[in-house]
Amino acid sequence: METATKRIIQISQPSMGQEEWEATREPIFSGWITQGPKVKQFEEIFAKRHQVKHALAVSNCTTALHLALVALGVGSGDEVIVPAFTWVSTANAVVYCGATPVFIDVDPVTFNIDVNKLKEKLTSKTKAIIPVHLFGLCADVDKIKEIAPQLKIVEDGACAAGSGLNGRAAGSLGDIGCFSFHPRKSVTTGEGGMLTTNDDALAERLNMLRNHGASISEEQRHKGPKPYILPEFDMVGYNYRMTDIQGAVGVVQLGKLDKFIDERQEWALFYNDAFKDIEWLRTPNYDSKYKHGWQSYVLFIDEAKSPMKRNDMMEYLQQNGVSTRPGTHAVHMLGYYSRTYNIQPLDFPGAFASNEYSMSIPLHNKMTGEDFNYVANLITGL
Numbered sequence: 001m002e003t004a005t006k007r008i009i010q011i012s013q014p015s016m017g018q019e020e021w022e023a024t025r026e027p028i029f030s031g032w033i034t035q036g037p038k039v040k041q042f043e044e045i046f047a048k049r050h051q052v053k054h055a056l057a058v059s060n061c062t063t064a065l066h067l068a069l070v071a072l073g074v075g076s077g078d079e080v081i082v083p084a085f086t087w088v089s090t091a092n093a094v095v096y097c098g099a100t101p102v103f104i105d106v107d108p109v110t111f112n113i114d115v116n117k118l119k120e121k122l123t124s125k126t127k128a129i130i131p132v133h134l135f136g137l138c139a140d141v142d143k144i145k146e147i148a149p150q151l152k153i154v155e156d157g158a159c160a161a162g163s164g165l166n167g168r169a170a171g172s173l174g175d176i177g178c179f180s181f182h183p184r185k186s187v188t189t190g191e192g193g194m195l196t197t198n199d200d201a202l203a204e205r206l207n208m209l210r211n212h213g214a215s216i217s218e219e220q221r222h223k224g225p226k227p228y229i230l231p232e233f234d235m236v237g238y239n240y241r242m243t244d245i246q247g248a249v250g251v252v253q254l255g256k257l258d259k260f261i262d263e264r265q266e267w268a269l270f271y272n273d274a275f276k277d278i279e280w281l282r283t284p285n286y287d288s289k290y291k292h293g294w295q296s297y298v299l300f301i302d303e304a305k306s307p308m309k310r311n312d313m314m315e316y317l318q319q320n321g322v323s324t325r326p327g328t329h330a331v332h333m334l335g336y337y338s339r340t341y342n343i344q345p346l347d348f349p350g351a352f353a354s355n356e357y358s359m360s361i362p363l364h365n366k367m368t369g370e371d372f373n374y375v376a377n378l379i380t381g382l
Helices: 018-023 025-030 037-049 061-071 089-096 141-147 200-209 218-223 244-254 257-275 310-319 335-340 349-357 369-380
Strands: 054-058 079-083 100-104 126-129 152-157 176-180 193-197 297-301 358-361
Touching: 018 025, 018 244, 025 244, 037 054, 037 193, 037 244, 054 061, 054 200, 054 244, 061 089, 061 152, 061 176, 061 193, 061 200, 079 089, 089 100, 141 152, 193 200, 257 297, 257 369, 297 349, 310 358, 349 358
Parallel strands: 079 100, 079 126, 126 152, 152 176
Antiparallel strands: 054 193, 176 193, 297 358
């Protein structure tokens, strides 16, 4: 058997090359490297692809989530419903606003918010909800709207560029969508994020908030008739802008998004078929109303039947050159949140199970057919 010294298949690897490299030349040689025309082009393409009127690029998805909540007026005394199984930034953004994250359990089959638990979480203080489209599978936003039509919806689409629900794109389903371009995502700008909305007033407010609260952007000012006149600042804002170097890379990457997703879909189906007869493994499960973006391929391990525990399995795979990770973490089990809100691990059993028994295996566009076969054979051979 091959060992890690001969082979290493990364859990994720960005698919970038000459086109992205060449795209950076224009902003570098033009001298305009902060937010400018390339960011604007990236935003326009992203908005069109995700069926929204407005897309606004920012420094990362965490800042996108923060701005989304600020723009919706979330503040001290408010409650925001957050899945208990997600990356910590979903909850952190609520805390940044002085609000309280109210955790809700997830369905360990989809790893997304369990909408059947939503009514019991609603109080007079509930201001918004952040459904997470985890691993590229959209949360059931339509059902959330049926249950709580009064709630503002901020989609955490960090994993969901190109995903969809009932023919509509992620980022167009709620009031504001938030996306990530971290290297583990299907398309990347290194770091980077995007806000989407169909609300003109929200878009204007978000645009000001990401740029210190300025009444006009730096590009508008510098290219206007009086570039020496500083803008007005009528609100407290933040410096959450994206650079034009990142925007140039994003334009190229976004042109490859659907190809990337199609390739990942093909290999996700390959994995599904390879693992279909393993009784201790559950493969990703969703119905036809969803378009899966396949940011990650995440298995669920039944340790009562499996030949070894999840962590031992990850160690075995690592020793044989295959990187794995837990799907993500249960935020309510992390030190700050468990202490601050006095939460016990089994208070959210779906999130607890997902934390303990999920395993993400390599699925990315730099992998070869040989790589996929190697991963599948290692697991089926256990």
